[in-house]
Amino acid sequence: MSSQPLSQKEIEDRLRELPGWAFEDDRIVRTYRLGTHIAASAMVAHIAAVQDELNHHSDLSLGYDTVRLAVNTHSAGDAVTETDFELAQRVQALAPAHGAS
Template identity: 40%
Template sequence: MAEPLDDAAITGRLRELPGWTRDGGQIRRRVRAPSFMAGIELVREVARAAEDADHHPDIDIRWRTVTFALSTHSAGGLTGKDFDLAARIDEIAARHGAE
């Protein structure tokens, strides 16, 4: 099982991920896709990456706005898995033209 990160480690990892913020025991990012269908394709690709990582974000879709929330529930907080997947989501979002 992944070990929860302490506050200093979380703060340090967040510096590497512009656009992500801490919200209690999770990190969140909201992106705006160029179109509704681009947002859906973004979510589809993130879903594949999440399956590969065996780590799944909460995803909220509101027309072109997609919000991702990450937490390692089994560890009771934030772990390196959350930040690794957040970085992957950033790569995918950039490829899909999401801001």
């Protein structure tokens, strides 16, 4: 994955492929709502495993029945890169298995 910063247009184009994700404060962000706290906790654990696999970590927050991610690439000057979108796509793919919306 490239760690070169993406342009604003590239970010906007890529976000069209990820429903529910947005660009805020130089990060791509998404909040998922789940049915229970246990479901949200399980999703956090699953995301943590994916992040370790990719060696790329987001700010990951667990609420009672929510999971929030905010991600950019620190080594690229805290810009959004292709690596951030790879993580977002992986999370988007695993979310349905946890009942996340």
